[in-house]
Amino acid sequence: MCTKPTAECATYLPHANCTSSRLPARSPSSGISVLIVGGGVAGLLAGLECWRKGHDVRILEKSPSRLLSGDGFTIGTSAIRALQKWPDMAEENERISFEPWISWHKITGEMISGPKPLELNVSEGTAGDQNNQPPKIYRHSRPRMHKMLSNQIERAGIMLEYSKQVVEYYENIGSSTAGVILESGERLEADVVIAADGIGSTSSRITLGHEVRARPTGFSIYRASCPIGPALTNPVFEERFPILDNDRPSAQLWMGDNVHALFGRTQDEISWYLTYPNREDGTESWSKLVDPDAVLQNTATIEGWPEYANQLIRATPKDRIHDFKLMWREPQPCWASSTGRIIQIGDAAHTFLPSSGNGATQGMEDAISLATCLQIAGKDNLPWATRVHNKLRFERVACLQLLGVLNHEMRQRSSNANTSQAKPVGLLGTWIWQHDPEQYAIENYSKAFAMLDLGSPFHNTNIPAGYVYQPWTIDGLLKAMEMGEEIVLEGNWE
């Protein structure tokens, strides 16, 4: 039995039967069995939120143990609200997240403006968080976030099994279950199967009838993050990438033609990214590592790139530099299978470029919305839950994907002159951060259901006010931009 005080427990020491953790109130049993494929951020939070809503949960993850790789990602306020319902995670989230101040630079390193905090757009009448603090943009280390979620899964007693690779999804037409086949040949079934297995999920063969085509953006990104060990304790780095005078972590955004970089610094970690043109074939992979020399060959072609940035790249341990190909996928409106018993969430349903700052947030919003819809529908109406969830979520996600494409293009076309215009637009708008996916599902379930069942009018309000969703394609957008057409976004996207 764990005898550690709560705060110590939350430092991820492995422990069973922990009595010092505090769980949120759990709804009475819904009798719904949920099988989740994938223990990423979306799958783990879906497990927790389904547990809180009274569903029986089992999670399958293909890796042999907790997946603690990757560097950092941003989690929006809309998703953080769910963590705040879990007392241990509410505290731990504040401890492990940070809020960097941003400065804007030319690709030569010369500072143009900042550093300053990124401010969410706050209109009159929009309050702060539950403690009435101004909302902030949470930046997380992916490994720490994963530890926090999987420790909470363990404390809630949810079944999370590793080394379980799903090779196929299937439905039992005419029956009330769906299932998966594991690499071992074993078959597992449940009332609903949640595909949270990330980019390239094979569940699309069931939901869409085919896998989703990925198309190269023409760019790749080197990403690295590492503790500030002896090799990185260097007066040059301290001077160039300092902790700010107010003790804030910093992030420098360097922009040039067709290339941009980010250098981030917390008290104990340093991270850097470099987006560069790459027309070679390849696929997205979070496990493709490269040697610092490969990066240096690239930076040698960037006019004015400073030597101290090369020194940092050289000092980065070899096993820390990821080379991730940036790919686009068209928005896919259909995430639920025909029987409504298989549903995709997170990257399995919709991909974002890592630079969009929305991959993790939207996966978490999905998890919260789906758990709520399943509860509202109840076991007897389960297929409606997934369809309603899909209806409530798709347009919002597609709007954010649209912003991601526009933002990516704008960044790549930015010259040094308009560097300070580059802002993470997919994070700041009131309609983005103020959204509460649980409350939204509660308030809109019956209206969306009436639309799907009877054709009653219903319009999503979790998209920019005054905007009527227009389907779009990446080709259409890129062509319009090539022709110099202005992309006008009707409504209030701020």
Ligand SMILES: Cc1cc2nc3c(=O)[nH]c(=O)nc-3n(C[C@H](O)[C@H](O)[C@H](O)COP(=O)(O)OP(=O)(O)OC[C@H]3O[C@@H](n4cnc5c(N)ncnc54)[C@H](O)[C@@H]3O)c2cc1C
């Ligand atoms: C190793 C890794 C490192 C990452 N690092 C970063 C990063 O540094 N910055 C960033 O912005 N984003 C990163 N991402 C992506 C980011 O985590 C996601 O875009 C986002 O959090 C959405 O989460 P998700 O749960 O939908 O997908 P993911 O986080 O990709 O999780 C999917 C999970 O499903 C598991 N899985 C896949 N296929 C199967 C299968 N057939 N059977 C069982 N399990 C399966 C995977 O192992 C993974 O744990 C990373 C993803 C991974 C997998």
